Amino acid sequence: MPVIELSDVSRAFTVRSRVGFRRTRREVRAVDGLSFSVEPGEVVGYIGPNGAGKSTTIKMLTGILVPSAGSIRVAGVDPSRHRLKLAKRMGVVFGQRTTLWWDLPLRDSFAVLQKMYEVPLARHRENLATFVELLDLGDLLDVPVRQLSLGQRMRGDIAAALLHDPEIVYLDEPTIGLDVISKARLREFLAEINAARRTTIILTTHDLDDIEALCTRVMVIDHGHQIFDGTLAALKAGQSAPRTLVVDLATALPPIQIPGATVTKVEGPRQHLTFPPTTSAAPLLTQLAANYPLVDLSVSEPTIESVITQLYTRPVDTSS
Numbered sequence: 001m002p003v004i005e006l007s008d009v010s011r012a013f014t015v016r017s018r019v020g021f022r023r024t025r026r027e028v029r030a031v032d033g034l035s036f037s038v039e040p041g042e043v044v045g046y047i048g049p050n051g052a053g054k055s056t057t058i059k060m061l062t063g064i065l066v067p068s069a070g071s072i073r074v075a076g077v078d079p080s081r082h083r084l085k086l087a088k089r090m091g092v093v094f095g096q097r098t099t100l101w102w103d104l105p106l107r108d109s110f111a112v113l114q115k116m117y118e119v120p121l122a123r124h125r126e127n128l129a130t131f132v133e134l135l136d137l138g139d140l141l142d143v144p145v146r147q148l149s150l151g152q153r154m155r156g157d158i159a160a161a162l163l164h165d166p167e168i169v170y171l172d173e174p175t176i177g178l179d180v181i182s183k184a185r186l187r188e189f190l191a192e193i194n195a196a197r198r199t200t201i202i203l204t205t206h207d208l209d210d211i212e213a214l215c216t217r218v219m220v221i222d223h224g225h226q227i228f229d230g231t232l233a234a235l236k237a238g239q240s241a242p243r244t245l246v247v248d249l250a251t252a253l254p255p256i257q258i259p260g261a262t263v264t265k266v267e268g269p270r271q272h273l274t275f276p277p278t279t280s281a282a283p284l285l286t287q288l289a290a291n292y293p294l295v296d297l298s299v300s301e302p303t304i305e306s307v308i309t310q311l312y313t314r315p316v317d318t319s320s
């Protein structure tokens with residue numbers, strides 16, 4: 001049974017502005033006819049360009065915002081009507097804001113949360129011990145939150161969001177501003193929690209490495225509409241950006257000429273050729289091997305960045 005279900009959900013905002021003496025009112029449809037469901041234990045990457053409607057969706061899922069139309073069920077209830085009940089079953093992390101108490105040491109923030117969520121003390125201690133180990137928080141527990149670095153604070157925030165064993169966790173840009181090592185550590189931690197507890201994770205991010213590392217499913221939203229829902233592999237396979245063959249020859253030669261591929265760059269004995277995604281690489285390789293002194297070659301797939309950029313720049317179908 002899905003843990004999250006959206007059916008034809010829309011959310012509009014009225015934006016008032018003033019030009020000279022004229023006041024105008026304009027309706028912005030931040031989310032427009034969105035339907036999807038998420039099963040327990042899924043890790044879903046929820047991505048889209050700025051202003052696509054991601055935060056509005058998350059706010060509706062957490063019950064902060066009420067949809068203008070459509071229905072939402074999270075863990076079987078309407079989030080806006082049962083916000084407090086649902087709060088015990090979900091965790092939220094907003095990358096740019098902390099939910100911790102600025103002047104309290106981490107340990108005390110965690111103690112407040114234990115009381116707020118009424119987590120049994122033995123369970124709290126068990127969870128704390130796990131998170132301290134996995135997130136390397138041992139030396140940080142007695143440091144006031146305001147003295148923590150961004151990466152340290154984020155680790156604290158993630159622990160705080162998970163201490164009450166939520167079934168669903170919303171992570172909004174959890175790796176923003178972190179260095180490479182902190183990012184890797186956080187991703188590892190989230191993967192471990194998901195595997196061990198079957199926690200459902202909805203992750204909004206602009207960092208596509210987060211998606212590659214964590215998400216079994218990707219949803220892409222643009223202008224409030226869903227424009228893709230599927231696996232990362234399907235997202236990559238469905239795109240139409242050309243693929244690249246990097247060919248190392250025994251010696252520098254004029255641009256290679258084989259049907260179906262075009263040379264885009266020559267670097268001494270190395271040549272880059274592009275070919276359409278619909279063409280199989282195998283016949284090209286046969287022709288290359290038969291006609292050129294091949295030393296090495298590799299086929300590079302389009303990056304997830306290029307695939308997504310292509311999706312965003314595709315004209316939106318407004319006919320439906």
Ligand SMILES: Nc1ncnc2c1ncn2[C@@H]1O[C@H](COP(=O)(O)OP(=O)(O)OP(=O)(O)O)[C@@H](O)[C@H]1O
Nearest residue numbers: 013015028030048049050051052053054055056057
């Ligand atoms: N409270 C509000 N009042 C008016 N317009 C709003 C409000 N909240 C969001 N919007 C508008 O709704 C649209 C979607 O915004 P939203 O914050 O959901 O996008 P986003 O995908 O989260 O963007 P980002 O990646 O920049 O955080 C934008 O056009 C935004 O300006």
